[in-house]
Every structure is written in C-alpha cells, then in structure tokens.
Amino acid sequence: MFAGKGGVGKTTCSAAAALHCAASGPTLAISTDATPSLSHIFEIADRQKPVQVLPRLHVNEIGEREIREMWDAKFGREVYEVFSAFVDIDYEEFVEFMTSVLPGLGEEFMVDYIRETARRGVYENIVWDTAPLGQTLSLLETPALLGNHLKMAPRIYSRLKLGRRSREPVLDILKRWEELSAENTDFLRKEVDFTMVTIPESLAVEQLEGAFSELDKYGLAVKQIIINNVVKTEESEFLKIKVRQQEQYLKHIYEKYPELKIIELPMFPQEVKGSQKLAEVEKIIFQGGI
Ligand SMILES: Nc1ncnc2c1ncn2[C@@H]1O[C@H](COP(=O)(O)OP(=O)(O)OP(=O)(O)O)[C@@H](O)[C@H]1O
Ligand SMILES: [Mg+2]
Numbered sequence: 001m002f003a004g005k006g007g008v009g010k011t012t013c014s015a016a017a018a019l020h021c022a023a024s025g026p027t028l029a030i031s032t033d034a035t036p037s038l039s040h041i042f043e044i045a046d047r048q049k050p051v052q053v054l055p056r057l058h059v060n061e062i063g064e065r066e067i068r069e070m071w072d073a074k075f076g077r078e079v080y081e082v083f084s085a086f087v088d089i090d091y092e093e094f095v096e097f098m099t100s101v102l103p104g105l106g107e108e109f110m111v112d113y114i115r116e117t118a119r120r121g122v123y124e125n126i127v128w129d130t131a132p133l134g135q136t137l138s139l140l141e142t143p144a145l146l147g148n149h150l151k152m153a154p155r156i157y158s159r160l161k162l163g164r165r166s167r168e169p170v171l172d173i174l175k176r177w178e179e180l181s182a183e184n185t186d187f188l189r190k191e192v193d194f195t196m197v198t199i200p201e202s203l204a205v206e207q208l209e210g211a212f213s214e215l216d217k218y219g220l221a222v223k224q225i226i227i228n229n230v231v232k233t234e235e236s237e238f239l240k241i242k243v244r245q246q247e248q249y250l251k252h253i254y255e256k257y258p259e260l261k262i263i264e265l266p267m268f269p270q271e272v273k274g275s276q277k278l279a280e281v282e283k284i285i286f287q288g289g290i
Pocket of ligand 1: 011037132266268
C-alpha cells in the first residue's frame with residue numbers, strides 16, 4: 001500500500017511497484033481514485049475492469065459504482081431499513097448519501113475487497129494505490145463513528161426491529177460492521193506492507209509526522225519511505241537553490257526515521273508516464289529490493 005498526501009507520487013510509485021511485482025507473478029494494481037490515474041499512467045484506454053496491462057498484470061480502478069455495489073451487498077438493505085423508518089428517502093438516494101457522505105466508506109470496502117481478493121489467491125501480489133492520507137485513515141473510524149451516533153439513543157435503536165426481510169436488530173448490524181472493520185484492520189496490520197510517499201518540502205514533511213502517529217494509533221507500521229521529487233542536479237542557480245532547500249528536509253527525514261528504509265526518487269524533467277519511464281522508477285525503487 002502506498003500512502004501519502006495528495007500529489008506526492010503515490011500512483012507513480014504504485015505503478016512502478018506493480019510492474020516490478022508482475023515480473024515475478026500474477027499481480028493486481030488497484031485504486032479507489034475518482035479519476036482513473038493508474039490506467040492513465042499505464043496509457044490504457046480500455047474501460048474494462050479489471051483490465052490486463054501485461055501478461056501478468058491487471059489494473060482495477062474501483063469507482064463509486066463498484067463501491068455502491070459492495071456496500072449494497074454487505075449492508076445497504078439492512079441499514080436502509082433502519083433509516084427509512086425515520087426518514088422518507090428512497091433506496092437510491094440513501095446509497096448515494098451513504099457512499100458520498102460517510103468518510104472512508106470507499107476505502108473500507110476497498111480493504112474488504114482486497115482482503116477477499118487476496119484470500120482467493122488469484123494474484124500473488126496486490127499493489128494498492130490509495131487516496132490522499134486523511135481519507136484512507138478515516139476508514140478505520142467509520143464504524144465507530146456511526147456506532148457512537150446510534151448509541152446516543154440505545155433504547156430506541158435496540159428495540160427497533162427491521163422489516164420482513166431481516167429481523168436483525170440495528171445494533172447487531174452495527175456490530176457486524178464493526179467486526180468486519182476489525183477484520184479489515186487486522187488484515188492491514190498483518191498482511192499489508194505500508195510505504196509512505198512524501199516530498200522534501202515543508203508542508204509534506206510536517207504532515208508526515210501526523211500521518212505516522214495516526215497509523216501508529218491503529219497499530220499499522222510503515223516499512224519504508226520514498227522521498228519523491230528529489231532534485232539531484234545543480235546545473236543552474238535555480239536548481240542550486242532548490243537543492244539547498246530540499247537538503248534540510250531530507251536531513252530531517254533521515255534523522256527522524258533512522259530505523260526505516262528510505263529511498264530517494266529523483267525529480268525527472270518529464271512527467272512519469274508509460275512503461276519506459278515507469279521502468280526507470282522501478283529500477284530506482286527496487287535497487288536494493290523492497
Ligand atoms: N519523480 C518524478 N519526477 C517527475 N514527475 C513526477 C515524479 N513523480 C511523480 N511525478 C508526476 O507528478 C504528478 C503526480 O504524481 P502522482 O499522480 O503519482 O501523485 P499521487 O500522489 O498519486 O497524486 P494523488 O494524491 O492526486 O493521487 C504526475 O503527473 C506524475 O507524472
Ligand atoms: Mg494518485
């Protein structure tokens with residue numbers, strides 16, 4: 001899983017990692033981006049999902065439609081029955097509301113989807129390109145948030161029985177959701193390798209600490225940091241200044257995280273797109289093996 005703040009190079013690193021993994025076995029690169037950036041970077045126009053990019057590499061971009069389907073399959077109807085007892089809302093509107101308003105719902109179902117995909121064993125490697133960090137972390141809070149809200153009126157809710165389709169009490173549904181969340185968090189803890197992507201700039205470095213402590217709070221350990229967009233040449237006055245400025249942030253990251261593997265990815269004059277450029281990134285990231 002590649003995490004980090006917006007625009008630092010998560011998709012670029014994920015794509016390079018996917019390329020690398022595909023050399024050794026069947027690989028799936030997956031994202032919940034609203035904009036299809038993985039397929040953009042691999043330069044594929046095919047709208048099929050998952051789409052095959054190389055003999056052993058598939059790319060799947062989970063959009064709102066897929067997230068709704070997952071929500072629908074796991075909880076949608078039951079939770080809707082609870083809501084519709086209080087609010088006059090039709091199902092379509094309700095699902096739209098839940099999937100767009102609840103933070104992290106997409107990510108939550110993404111973890112679930114990845115866990116199930118991993119269990120099926122079709123792919124040897126799954127590379128997960130995440131949304132900017134705040135969104136990814138909020139997945140861990142979603143059930144608790146909803147649960148706390150509902151627990152404010154435990155008497156009403158616990159007595160409320162659902163319609164004919166299911167007689168499962170509301171709190172049981174929530175409990176089921178919390179259990180699913182706990183299983184997903186456990187999966188994240190035990191089976192997922194986290195790579196934090198950042199850039200050597202003030203705001204990014206500042207946010208890094210917050211991100212680490214958030215992950216730590218949930219027992220999720222980061223294995224390595226990729227510092228992207230590092231300027232490696234001083235051929236002009238402009239670049240000299242850039243290099244000087246980046247130096248202090250690089251130093252800070254190395255001092256702050258001495259126990260982690262740190263990889264510097266240079267800033268290229270061109271954007272990273274297409275297999276040739278990606279292969280270059282892959283070489284740098286995996287030089288010493290991941
Ligand atoms: N080392 C690099 N040198 C030059 N350009 C880069 C480098 N890394 C990434 N880029 C470019 O920067 C842009 C943003 O990168 P990318 O899409 O990987 O970031 P992201 O973290 O996935 O963004 P988002 O948070 O929006 O998903 C892209 O156009 C990419 O080609
Ligand atoms: Mg991205």
